[in-house]
Amino acid sequence: MAVVAARRLLRPERRWFSQTEPAGPSPASGPLYPPVVASITAKSKAAQQRRLERFKQQVHEAATVEEKLRLYGKLQRPKYMVYPQTFALNADRWYRSFTNTVFVPGVPPGALSAGAAPEAGGAPGAGAPGTTTTSGTAISPEPAAGPLPPLDMGELRSLACDALLQESFYQNKKRPFLYRDQEHTPGPFLTQLVSTLAAFLSGRNPLLAASSLDLKPEVNYYWHHGEEVVAHGHRKGRVDPVRFQIDDKPHLQIRVPKQLPEVVPLDSNLGDVPVINHKPSKLPLFKKQYENKVYIGSKVADPCCYGHTQFHLIPDRLKRERLIKARLEDQIEVVYRSNGIASLFAWTAAQAMYQGFWSEADVTRPFVSQAVVTDGQYFAFFCYQLNTLALTAETIKNNPRKNICWGTESKPLYDVVEDGNVKDFNDEVLLNLVRFLLNRPKEL
Amino acid sequence: YPLFQRGGPQLRIFRPNFFMLAVRPGVPQPEDTVQFRVSMEMTKVDIRNYLERIYNVPVAAVRTRIQYGANNKRNHKNQREKKPDYKVAYVQLGQGQTFQFPNLFPEKEQDTETGSFDDFRNKYVEKEKQKQEGDPRRGGVPDWFGL
Numbered sequence: 001m002a003v004v005a006a007r008r009l010l011r012p013e014r015r016w017f018s019q020t021e022p023a024g025p026s027p028a029s030g031p032l033y034p035p036v037v038a039s040i041t042a043k044s045k046a047a048q049q050r051r052l053e054r055f056k057q058q059v060h061e062a063a064t065v066e067e068k069l070r071l072y073g074k075l076q077r078p079k080y081m082v083y084p085q086t087f088a089l090n091a092d093r094w095y096r097s098f099t100n101t102v103f104v105p106g107v108p109p110g111a112l113s114a115g116a117a118p119e120a121g122g123a124p125g126a127g128a129p130g131t132t133t134t135s136g137t138a139i140s141p142e143p144a145a146g147p148l149p150p151l152d153m154g155e156l157r158s159l160a161c162d163a164l165l166q167e168s169f170y171q172n173k174k175r176p177f178l179y180r181d182q183e184h185t186p187g188p189f190l191t192q193l194v195s196t197l198a199a200f201l202s203g204r205n206p207l208l209a210a211s212s213l214d215l216k217p218e219v220n221y222y223w224h225h226g227e228e229v230v231a232h233g234h235r236k237g238r239v240d241p242v243r244f245q246i247d248d249k250p251h252l253q254i255r256v257p258k259q260l261p262e263v264v265p266l267d268s269n270l271g272d273v274p275v276i277n278h279k280p281s282k283l284p285l286f287k288k289q290y291e292n293k294v295y296i297g298s299k300v301a302d303p304c305c306y307g308h309t310q311f312h313l314i315p316d317r318l319k320r321e322r323l324i325k326a327r328l329e330d331q332i333e334v335v336y337r338s339n340g341i342a343s344l345f346a347w348t349a350a351q352a353m354y355q356g357f358w359s360e361a362d363v364t365r366p367f368v369s370q371a372v373v374t375d376g377q378y379f380a381f382f383c384y385q386l387n388t389l390a391l392t393a394e395t396i397k398n399n400p401r402k403n404i405c406w407g408t409e410s411k412p413l414y415d416v417v418e419d420g421n422v423k424d425f426n427d428e429v430l431l432n433l434v435r436f437l438l439n440r441p442k443e444l
Numbered sequence: 445y446p447l448f449q450r451g452g453p454q455l456r457i458f459r460p461n462f463f464m465l466a467v468r469p470g471v472p473q474p475e476d477t478v479q480f481r482v483s484m485e486m487t488k489v490d491i492r493n494y495l496e497r498i499y500n501v502p503v504a505a506v507r508t509r510i511q512y513g514a515n516n517k518r519n520h521k522n523q524r525e526k527k528p529d530y531k532v533a534y535v536q537l538g539q540g541q542t543f544q545f546p547n548l549f550p551e552k553e554q555d556t557e558t559g560s561f562d563d564f565r566n567k568y569v570e571k572e573k574q575k576q577e578g579d580p581r582r583g584g585v586p587d588w589f590g591l
Binding site (some may be wrong): 279 | 471472473474476477502504505507536538539540
């Protein structure tokens with residue numbers, strides 16, 4: 001404006017007047033107009049993209065992890081409820097496709113043998129029952145005195161047999177109520193076995209000494225995977241991500257303050273993920289709308305924010321005898337596998353979200369957890385490595401990483417309990433259990 | 445018929461209207477799932493027994509639902525015409541078997557000969573002759589010869 005006024009004054013002068021004209025607006029002050037971007041509120045694909053980007057930016061810039069989780073699960077829509085313990089046939093194949101998991105039969109290589117080797121930690125006598133508290137307070141182990149003696153199988157066997165006999169033989173219990181067999185004997189036996197073994201081994205494994213044992217905790221996880229077109233309702237015709245929620249209640253859970261070591265490198269390819277082109281409702285899987293919860297068993301501020309081992313008890317309706325009676329023998333292993341895969345995926349993914357990772361900010365280090373699925377007599381061991389959280393339709397396109405689950409078949413720990421004797425005790429299963437409990441990071 | 449009491453002789457047999465009709469699924473189903481329209485009075489247990497005992501088909505799981513037939517169409521008298529309700533059963537086969545609903549109306553390959561009106565005429569004349577002839581099992585004997 002000042003320029004124009006100056007020019008009007010200058011115009012009556014003669015042209016040869018050698019005053020330089022004042023320059024225009026200096027280019028260093030920036031462009032005149034704001035950037036041309038799509039609208040935020042319009043009904044267009046570009047506006048939809050811009051709203052998505054704004055949401056992602058909001059989550060990226062959230063100050064705390066609680067705020068991130070709150071924003072991540074703010075929008076509630078109907079979602080598929082994935083049950084780890086399900087009667088659906090061939091559920092483990094469907095669950096592997098939902099969670100982008102490769103299943104490798106057998107125990108993970110190398111990870112278990114390191115735990116059994118005696119290492120300096122403390123006297124085995126410090127592991128008297130009751131040292132592992134349930135409130136998660138750390139118990140500092142005694143200073144290292146030297147290499148420990150090798151594990152005494154006899155002592156471990158006697159511990160396990162004691163727990164078993166106490167629950168099933170010595171204790172006078174009334175007949176279990178209908179369909180409550182599992183919580184009558186195998187449930188308390190599992191709790192007792194795990195707590196005594198963990199207390200016994202906490203002398204060898206300082207991680208166990210600093211761990212927190214949860215009884216019947218809740219584990220929840222919410223994620224998107226794939227896309228579908230909305231069929232009914234006022235949102236008909238729109239393309240929506242397929243939403244899943246796992247709400248799991250393991251029987252027991254051990255949480256530790258330090259991450260378990262990775263089993264294989266982050267980008268390893270050990271197999272293929274099954275591709276299923278049908279809708280998840282054909283499994284059958286059902287939709288409901290409720291709170292989108294992400295929870296590992298304790299809140300974010302808890303120091304024990306990484307997972308070590310979960311223990312699952314198979315419910316009455318999925319017991320071996322019932323499946324054999326219904327002539328579904330091949331589904332027995334499927335029950336164990338689907339439980340292991342779904343529960344461990346939910347736990348490891350929730351742990352990763354507690355560290356601030358999510359589907360747009362993928363994990364930079366693998367998260368490893370273990371699980372034991374049992375029905376009281378038969379035990380199956382699983383180890384899960386979470387390599388990627390990016391399962392949404394656009395993030396999975398260029399994602400070569402896959403999650404990996406190692407799992408064994410179910411093997412019996414004992415045959416029968418008769419007259420105060422446990423017949424055919426299987427030492428291998430107990431050894432596997434002990435190795436799982438002794439698993440710890442290399443530094444410790 | 446005398447009133448039946450427990451322990452007495454069974455003098456009457458009731459035959460329920462149990463039928464099963466295999467249909468092509470409207471939406472794609474997994475490979476081990478077969479879709480049936482069944483009688484409204486059949487339960488999941490009935491369906492399983494029906495398939496296992498009569499047809500020796502191993503059944504792993506059965507899920508049923510009732511499809512409501514619409515009542516919106518109107519006839520020439522403006523009365524509502526109800527389409528009948530029916531029950532749909534989704535049967536998952538056991539022992540790893542799979543089922544794909546077959547294509548009941550495959551397209552026949554018509555080898556179209558270019559031109560040659562004579563061929564068409566010859567074919568037509570042959571067809572006419574075959575219609576005129578009698579049963580080939582009679583060996584050429586005319587059909588007025590007989591009882």
